[in-house]
Each structure stands twice: as structure tokens, then as C-alpha cells.
Amino acid sequence: MTSLPSIPTPKRLGLVIDLDVCVGCHACVISCKEWNTGGYGAALSDQNPYGLDVSGTFLNRIHSFEVIPEGGEVIGEAGEARIVHFPKSCLHCDDAPCVTVCPTGASYKRGEDGIVLVEEDKCIGCGLCAWACPYGAREMDLAAGVMKKCTLCIDRIYNETLQEVDRVPSCVRTCPANARHFGDLGDPTSDVSIMVAERGGMDLMPEQGTRPVNKYLPPRPRTPLAANADGLGSVEETSGATGFFGWLDNMLDRI
């Protein structure tokens, strides 16, 4: 068993993911892969890369599914099916069950910023942490035999060889839809905390009691078009186009 740092950590670094604008393009998925396969720890391997059962290690994946709102405070138009693109990576939970379950101390939560990491030299590849994570956010690398997970690009965010603007996770830097934001969710004045407060940011599966740091912003409310169906008002009915041309003639005088 491994223990968690005393709560709260001074910083609670994490991601805020905006489901109102995520189009499921997978930019974050691949950018994460290319950064991290050459970055912290073992490479993110791919098995049968050009064959039948291709698979690989990814630290961030997008799940797309269909929902049919039933009305009420729904985001779409009632009864109208919609697709939700849901990016998912480690949520760097305050009560991270993946850490407490680790038999070797390889899985740990950093005291200074709350990032959950795996020290690969200590990892024996037992997979208990992946079983303990209710989000399925950890993946065993089949080539290295160690557990891989989102590091919040720890080798970017503090990297003094990068310009300050680039000291963000690779997925955040690349997201074309600006759906991913990085910051300190322990600081109520940070941009990400303000965003969460204003947009009603949510925990993923709060009933699990993991107290995730990452937050999801729900889609903004939408107004059906049919609600404006009478917006053009009633124009006097005229026979054919005659009335229209009379109006047009008046308009010409005003130019």
C-alpha cells in the first residue's frame, strides 16, 4: 500500500475539458502519444502496428457516444439524438485509489502539485492500479511491462528550456478547438478555477469518492430554432409579388 500526500496539496494541477466545443478530432490523443513516447519513462509501444490486432498504449483517449435528451434542462433539443465526444485521461484524483492500491510505492501523488505519477523503476506491472482506477485511465505498456498514465506532461510544464507559453501539457497546446485548459485548480483565482465556477464544471463520477482534480465543462444551453419561427412577423399578404415591388420602390428612395 502506498499513501497519499496530506490533503490539500499546495497546488492541484489538472485539466479542464470543455465539452461544449470538443469535436472529437483526436488531436490531443495523438499529440499526447508523440510527446510522451519520447518523453517521461518508457516509450508508448504499439503492437502489430501494421497488422491484424493493432493496439497501442495511449495516455489519453476520446470516447464518442450517442445520447438522446429527454427534455427538461437538456442541452440539445428534446428527443433529438446527439453525439458527445468525451476525452479521458488520468484525473489526478485527490483520493487516488490507484496510489493507495500500489504494492511497491511506484504509483504516487506528488506532494507539491498533486500530479499522480508512476516511478517506472519500481513498477512491477501487477496492474492493480488499473483495476482500482474507476475511470480506466491507466494502460499497461505491453512492451515495457510498466503502467503508463498521463503525467500532465511533467517534462513540459516545468521545462525551463521551453518558452513559458509552451509550458503546458502537449494536449492543451495542440487542441484546435481550445477545449482543453491547464492550471491550478487549488487556486480559486486561477483561470481554470474561474472557468469551472462560471460554467458549472463537473466531477466525473463523483459517487466514486475519488475527488478528481480534472473537471469537465458541460455544453452550454441551446435554443431550438423553432422557438423563433414567428420571428419574422407577419407581413401583409399581397397578391403575387406586387406588394413586394411597391415596398422595394420605397426602399430605393431611401438609399
Place this chain on the structure above:
Amino acid sequence: MCSQSVALSAPVSDEVRKTTCYMCACRCGIDVHLKDGKIRYIEGNRDHPVNRGVLCAKGSAGIMQHYSPARLSAPLKRVGPRGSGEFVEISWDEALETAASWLGEVRARDPKKLAFFTGRDQSQSLTGYWAQQFGTPNYAAHGGFCSVNMAAAGIMTIGGSFWEFGAPDWERTKLFILFGVAEDHDSNPLKMGISKLKQRGARFVSVNPVRTGYSAVADNWIGIRPGSDGLLILSLVHELLKARKIDVDYIVRYTNATWLVIDAPGTANHGLFARDADGKPLVFESVTERPVPFGSPGARAALSGRVQLDDGRFAAPAFQLLAERYLDPKYAPEAVAEETGISASVIRGLASEIARVAFDEAIFVDQHWVDMTGQRHEGFVGRPVSFHAMRGISAHSNGYQTARALHLLQLLIGAVDCPGGFRFEPPYPKPMEAHPTPHGKAEHFGSNKPLSGPHLGFPRGPEDLLIDSEGRPTRIDKAFSWDAPLAAHGLMHMVIANAHAGDPYPVDVLFLYMANMAWNSSMNTAGVIRMLEDRDEATGEYRIPKIIYSDAYSSEMVAYADLVLPDTTYLERHDCISLLDRPISEPDAVQDAIRWPVIEPDRDVRPFQTVLLDLGARLRLPGFADSLGRPIYKDYADYIVRHERRPGIGPLAGFRGREADRVGRGASNPDQLKRYIENGSFFSAHIPLEAQFFKHANRAYQDFAVRVGFFDEPKPVTFQLYQEALQKFRLSAEGVREPVAPETHRARILESFDPLPIWYPPFEEAAIDGETFPYHAITQRPAAMYHSWGSMNAWLRQIHTRNALYVPGTICDEHGLRDGDWIWLISRHGRIKVEVARMEAVNGQTVWTWNAIGKRRGAWALDPSSPEATKGFLMNHLISELLPPKGDGMRWSNSDPVTGQAAWYDLRVRIEKAEPPAISEPQFPALRALRRSAVDELRYGEEWSRQT
């Protein structure tokens, strides 16, 4: 929790090289990080105007594209039968000598026997020039099966079109309406723009039968029935006219609404514009009550009425005809609801929202400017409603008219090139008159001489068609013939079928670049494969005798080539993204860009453009070899810098002149590429503030355009609500204007060449029995793949390894289908066996799948057991390149009758349950792999992981 030590500040790479992406056609700027001579990381260039630092999945996966085992490694000569994949490697000398001898023989004997067509080519300025110097009339790129309807309708209506010629004003728009699938082009700018406007609280409406991709985040999704978009748009026009929600001032100033249309049925001038002796169109001055030339100072031009001209004929302003047509109750929302599948209240709601935003939320940019008449304006009035569309409306046989209808809607509310609307990107707008007419008539070419002008352009009327004295097509693809008069991008999708049939004539050499015609880029794929394999019974020779193909990867088409010229990857070569070609400008800035070899090739491959220059020199083509036969250019880089199309105008606009300080016009600068590289491989020059809107009629913009060399004199655009060139074709079809259309084509032209936008049912829908083929079948573009590119990429193929057919729940219930069931999908042309996935967020009469995920066994260096081949499938097998026979003895192409655009979204199908095995059909013999990866595991970057 003692925190273990982690290396936090390891340098990312040894070096960063900035170039331009080519994982799709966006042309984003990228920073390629190199470490130990390998690619460590590719990220978006923050300074680049196209992507501002972001990068999509494809861009980031460039590493795996670059190192893909599917890369070709040396020139190949076919030794087995076509399609066997049996090749031997040959030297470049042998390859180039072979190509030059085949081509030289054709050029001397009959240059039209070369058909040279390029696919996702970003160097059309060079390839077109080469084909012109060679002298064949048979050249085009892939626009005929891409989006020529959109491009041609745009140019002929507003002098520009979506994507490369203009963009929504993302900073200011308050209502954005997207028609159809758009995930594959301009994708990062669209994602950035959609996000920006949603975060601002603007409304985003998506009109698309399928609610994936961008539609998933739309405020409102209109799941339209495929092919009926034009009817929806004209219903919006009806509502706006009826409610008087149109911008009369804009229409009068900038469109041809006031131009007088001659009303003289049965004569050669009926429906054409009344013009003065100088050819200037006339308007009716309603104070003095007489016709005067358009643009006469102080004239109050009538928009309605019927007037008598000095010569006694009658005429009416174009707007009179327009209003009469669209006020007709047949365009009322209730009247179109069934056909479009959209309720009248949604159509009304959308019309009302367009009107409200355009007029109640109008914006004003306080910046004085002067129009082309010399009138000074205090600012720019903005109608913040913007649109975007691509192939969703384009790839239908009514796509040209639908695209025209969309531009009509934009113009009526005054939302073209205004703040908040659709904005032109330089060098557009460019009126149709500033484009060339097509060249390729018999008198335009001959033995050993160049074609007398550019291949592609815009006929002003039937007199510019490329036909012989009998009315027969002179081009192999029948572009610019009566079959497809305004085929501005050619008809690449008909080349193989026509060459095989010898209709209008056979060819000797088919030369293709980066076009996967033996698979996903053809309609009737199995048929095309047979045509490529088919031999002449008498001679035993292939019906298409010689095929030269250039590609970087072992695509399906490679197996059908006789000679393969292996291209480099996009990181290994020079390219220019040129204003002479397919520009990447922004509305506020003129821009172009380059690629350069950020990695040296490790194979015996050469950039295709350099190879083309070499072939040009070997063939002693003018412009490629000097009078002594010596090559003029060393390679493509040399060409980019030194080639001049007009004096001082070359492929690149930036850093010209001896001091590298000239924009657009200037002497060539030997250090130009170095300057581009130092600047991040792009160039950007802002256009003056007073020139940024209403470019079509803005004096400052027009002066700027001349200064930087877009034009040699101002080319303002009057928007063509009423398109006179179309009416000329109708007069020919009526037999009252020379040249008269053949009897066979008359009805079709009369129906589809209306000078005012119309809607008619797609041809396949009209020709088949709706009971037998009750459903529409279409494809969508996955954001993480670009056409067939991506399956050879180890990371991208994990996102889309196979494709299913998405079927609406109601249809599943009707047929008792569940997820994972296999069905036969049957069209009038063929049947395919596919796996079913149930879906609700789709038009109830439409099934769909992702484009080009299915691959042929053995292609792309994939194992033949790969899911792409055994479970994935192409819809192409169901689509014929020909329409159903009509009993008139003609072979009508399955294309738009105006432009020849391939109508692959017109497909109609039915469903039958299929028995095991769970393997997609049709299957083809496995291609013999040119190179197959022995790799069963990738650990890319493992050597670096231990360094930190």
C-alpha cells in the same frame, strides 16, 4: 509521498526546423523537433497564420507517416501482369529515360494521347504549366471529384468561394451556418473558429444528414435529407423576401440585380443583358425613365418593372425575375418540408434568426474607405451572418445550382465580404472575366508544340467549348463539352473509363500523380480495376497501354502502374504553397509558404516536382530546357526561386527583389528560400485597413491588388445573382443561338442551366425507383484521416481501423438489425457486404460510413489480414461513373450537368441481411507487398526515454 526526482527540464530536441504540414490540405505551420537525426516531436507553429500553434491528430502523427513502412524506396518497373504487384527496382536514369521516351513519342505523334492528371496535388501551378508546355489538352487535377461545383458556382457568382478563396469572419460573426461535411479541409481554422464563436455566445447551425464532428457541437442540427439543401436555401430566400429582410442598398450597389434582362422569347438574345454599344450592361434610370449604363453617377436604377429599350425590345431588371421566382409559394417552408425532411417551423426559425442577426445585430467598423465609383464611406456595415460549405452540397448532381443558391442567400442579406460575414482571401475576389477561357480545341495543340493557353478556365458561353466541328469533346474527360460545359477543374473521375472505352479516343500514356484511382478516388472501383487490367483482344496489349504513376506510398494504384516514380515524404522536399495556385491567405493578409527538406531522404526517391522538371528538360519543353536543350532549372527549389510567370511575378510573393523587400512583384531573389525558412517557412503581408472589406468594390483593395501583382489593372467584381453565361447555354439548347446544342443535350441543358438558382432532384434519385432503393448512402470525413492517407500510419490507424455502416434506428428496427450484424448494401450498380452499427443522430432515410478507411489486401504495407481490408469497405463500389441508361443511346456521366462534378453523394441503396462469414465484400486478390514491415512492435522514442 516523498516526491521522487523527475527530470523536469530536459531539452526537447537538438534542433527545430519549421516547415509546412501536408498531412491534409490545411497547410498549417509546423515545428519539427529533431533529436539524434530523428523526428522527436511535431507541433504547430505558434506564429503561423493558418493554425496559430494548434495541430490536429494527422499533423501530430506526421512522425509515423514519415517512417511508415509503406514508403516507396526506389523507381519500379512492372514485370508481372498489372495488379500483381510484381516489380523490379530500376535506376532513376532508366526510369526517366523510359518515361521520356514514352512521352516524347506521344508528343511528336499526337500529344492528346497523353492524359496527365494529378490528385491531391499542391503544385498545380507547375503541373499545369508542364502539361501546357508538353502540349496535351488532357490535364487537370482532382477538383472534378472534389468540389468543383462549389468553386465554379462561387467564381461565377461572387468571384470567390469557400475555403481557399474566403472564410467566415470568425472574430465578428454572430451566426454561423455550416452545410455538409467539412472536417477534411481547412479543418484547424474551422475548429478554431467554431470554438471561438461558441465561446462568444454566437450561434452555430449545422445542416448535415449526420451529426458527427462539428455538427456534434452545433447549437442546432438540421438533419437534412441528402441532396435537398438547395430547396432549403431557396425556402430561406422565400421567407426573407416575403418579410422584406434584404439589404437593398447592398444589392443595388454590388450585384447585377438592376441589370436589364432582355425579354424576347425565341430570339438569340432572350434572357441576356441589354448592353450599350460598349458592351456595358444597362439599368433603368427611374427618374429620367431611360436606360443608362450600370454605374452611371447619380442614377436611381430600378429593381423592378418592365421597360422598353430604345430598340423597341422589352426588358426587366434581373431582380424582378428573381423576386417573382422566389416569392412563389412553392418555396414556402410548408411546401419544402417533406422533400427536405425539415419542419416548416425550423425553416422559419432559421430564416428569422438570419434576418434578426443580419439586420438587428448589424455591426459597423469605423474605418473610412472609398468605393470604385469614388464615393467615400465612413465605415463598413457588417451583416454578421456567415456560411461555409464544401462537398456536402457540392458532390450532388444539383450541386452547382445549390452552391449558387447559397451565394444568392448571402448576397440578399449583404453578407459577402462585410464585417461578420464571409470574407474574401487575397488574391480573391477575382471575377470570372479575369480567369482564362479553357484551351484544348484542335487548333490549340499539335505535334511538338505547347498548348496555346491554359487548360482550365471558364467558358463565357458555348462558343468557348472544347468540341470539334461535330460537337464532339476534344478532351479525354469530356470537360468543357456539352456533357459538362463548365468543367472548370476537369473530370478526373472519367479519364480511365473514357480512355478504356476509346470514347472520345484512346490514350497511349496515362500519367498520374498522387491519385489513388485504383481504389478510393474512383467511382465503380471494381470496374476501374478491370479497365486498367483489360487488354485489346487483337493485339494483347493493355487497353490503356502505358501507365506512369508517382506516389510516396504503396497505394492500391501503384500496383497498376507500369513505371513507378517514387516521391518523397512531405518532410523531405521543397514545395511552395503559392498565390498562383491554391493560396493560404487570410482575409486580412496575403500569405504563402514553403516546405523544405527538414530530413534527408534515406531511400532512392526524388520529389515529384523535381522529376517533372527533369522530364521537361529531357523532352526539351519550352520553359524547361534552353535552346541548346540544357535544363533551365536544377531542381524544384531552383524553379520556385527563379521561375517567372509574368515579369516579376513568381511562385512566391515574399522577399522578392535584390533587397528582399518587395511583395508580390519584384526580381527573383537567390536568397528567397533562406528568408522563408528564417521566417518560419511562410510569408504574410497585411492589406491596408481601408482595404479589408468590400474588396470587390474597394478602391484601396483594388489598388493594392495591382501593386502586389494579382492583376495588372483593377478587377472589381459585380456579383452575379443572374448568371448570363448559363442563359447562353440555354439559348443554344433552344437552337436560337450559335453554336446550337446537339438534340441529345437540349432538354438537360434547359433544365439545369437556369440563370437564377434552382433546385431539381439529384439525377440518380430521379432515375431510380424509390421503393426499390429507399435510402440515401453517403460518407463523412473523419477528422483524424485524410482520404486514404492514414492507414499506413501506425497511430492514426488505431483510431479508424475499420468502418461500419451507420444505420438509423428506425431502419434497424424495420429490418431487425442489431449492432454487429452484417448486411448487403445494394445499389443499382452493385452490392457490398458491410457491418452494421445503429445510430440515431442521423437523417432517418440515410445510412453512412467513414470515407476511405477500407483498403485492399496487401496495399499500404499492411498485413493482408488487417481489419481495413477484411472488415473495412468502400462505398465507391456502389457508385457507377455512369447514370442509368435512359434509352437515348448516350452514356451520361454520373456528374453535375453544369460542371461535371462527380455526384457521389447521390447514391441510393437498399438493405438485405447477409449470412456469415463476417468479412466485407467485395474482396480482391491480395496485392503483393512491395515492402512489408517485419515489425511486430513499435517502441518509437524508447532510446530517449532512458536519457531523462
